[in-house]
Amino acid sequence: MAENKSKILLFGGSGYIGRHMVRASIKLGHPTYVYSRPHSDHSQVLNELQSFGAIIVKGQLDDHVKLVSALREVDVVISALAYPQVLDQINIIEAIKVAGNIKRFLPSDFGCEEDRIISVLPPFQAFLDKKKRVRRAIEEANIPYTYVSANCFGAYFVNYLLRPYEQNQEITVYGTGEAKAVLNYEEDIGIYTIKVATDPKACNRVVIFRPRTNMISQLELIALWEKKTGRSFSKIHVPEQELVTLSNTLPDPLNIPVSIIHSVFVKGVTTDFEIGGDDIEASVVYRDQLKFTTIEELLDIFLHDPPPKPALAAFE
Template sequence: PHACIPGHGQVLSDACWVWCQQDLLGRGQVLTNAYWVSMFPYLPEEDYPSIELLDDRKVAYREVDDRGRASKGKSINFVATFPKVSPVDIMSVIKDSGRYLIDEKLKLNMDGEAKNKILIFGGTGNLGTYMVKASIKLGHPTFVFARPLTPQSTINKINLHKEFQSSGVTIIQGELKEHEKIVAILRQVDIVISVLPFPQVLDQIHIIEAIKVASNIKDGELPNKMVEVARTKRRGCGSSEFACKISCKLREYYKEYPQKRFLPSEFGVEEDRLSFLPPFEACLEKKRKIRRAVEASGIPYTYVSANCFGAYFLNYLLRPHEQHEDVTIYGSGEAKAPFTYEEDIANYTIRVANDPRTCNKMVIYKMQKNILSQIELISLWEKKTGKYFKKVHVPEEELVKLTETLPFPDNVRASVLHSVFVKGDLVNYELGENDLEASSLYPDYKYTTVDQLLDVFLVDPPKPALATF
């Protein structure tokens, strides 16, 4: 053994495999940018097959003799545990007193798992704000691409930027047509979530084109370059046989690793299996075009159908901010609809985006406790307020006529009301084999029930708002 020469380590490609000789005290050189290091004693090459990958985060080798040589068939006497990261960042077991090293600071959770970097488009909008806060809450390095602030920007928008920045969010100000800027940002992240509003749905083509150029949002196959490195007998890699063994283990692990992906701006109805009155149908056709563009590009994706935004629709139907004596019922009031609180939409979505089970799948948010009819909803609200409301019915025929006579975007809103609360379209289909339901995927997550949300409305009723189309 001899003292390590500064800078003597070797990095092999993007797999970040590093080797370093030990000094007289058995200490490997620690590079200045190393975040986590685990070392083990010298192991001769002929004994490399005795090394085992115990699981995706541990490596062990057998008992060593008085010369420091591993003895095959003996009990395990050393285990190295390292953060759970993508296989391209897992350190190889290496010759000449190697170690595991991650050469950049990664954000880790309490279990030592690396967190994906998330880029959010539309992060300063209504749902986007919830999405950014959920990403921060779950420990992800978070980036927001937002339109530039101007002298005309509202004080609320300016304060939101400041709030995000104080929480560690990286805000990139720009326009969706700034192709090179977006490509540069995409190369720094793992997951892309679009929360752009309806008027900008087709602008997501710019995001898709940039993802294709950035070329780092890919499927879950082990990178070819890594396989090539693993199979090459090079200084720092050990035997070719062992390298292949490591490669096979990494392939097995990589299948379960959260793939990078793109989540386009969906979050409402499941437009591929439902049809609507013309005004709303025209809006959803734009979303279908984006879906087809994503699929044609080969970019890994997840589609999210969150159905009715809970706070928005309950506010629209019940008008808790007003002192009124009546409520409007569309149709008979008996058709049911699924509601999801916006905060829950965001918290579920960040989990979905990191879940390998949801890659190239549709995830639907349809919690059983939150599927109610207008009549059930009004009855619940009457019990909480202690008031009885006069019911004003709008027949289906009248609502259909409004979709034909009202100007845009009011005709779209009438179409939505017809589909959701008269026809009950959002509960009139079964989940397919490629569909997943959020509350079933994450039974440990305690979502907000409609009953609980109405309790919030009693204390702090939301301000009236209308969706843009």
């Protein structure tokens, strides 16, 4: 029943991954609020989310009074703000401290586990350092938190790596193509995030989405796609050094995506560390309640009921 459900407020709820979390929150029966700029560029998405049952709260991220007022209406706060707004979360933290009623805050992580990975290229490291700064501010303020490492957005990177909407016979491979990455379907990320946001076991812990069925290399992904489509692709390798050079020469923030590609698909940073004893690996802890879409199942979706083609401009 709705009255027994946590009220959830999302920042960045109209963004690429945020909208999946909003839909999941509503699907799981939570009264769901979306904090949005008064003149958002995503008005169509916001209207759609509102039609599903989301409550839209208009306000700016630097409007402290509005933030506090919105926070006092809810129990759980999830931020899915995009890269340029990472440090704006400090405003949310300050408002949470004043509101005094928030039971859990999930900052905008949802990618690599920034406190565990090392030796990434400087543009990506600078991005991760901003996320670390937010984490440390949360801890210093004694705000109950859950840090979610969702790894790679599966449909996005299937589109980016395989270009299934195109008829090209060539597929680009970064480095050797042998490093493994974790690809999780966006709808699953939404559902699991809402699950952990309201689970007492996940309070003040790191939750990592790393199902074994979703750990795959570029070469394995291409081979699986060839098997399912009956096609054969030529592999065009981009040497590691070329990615390193681009990360040093492209202007900010264009140097960040290429640095992420290098870290994830050449160095394998989403799979090269052990999950700690106090961490939660979501596919294990919730295996009796929820199930991750496997890579095979995700490719079947692209074959039979393809999701809308996302904009890939950030990684072009």
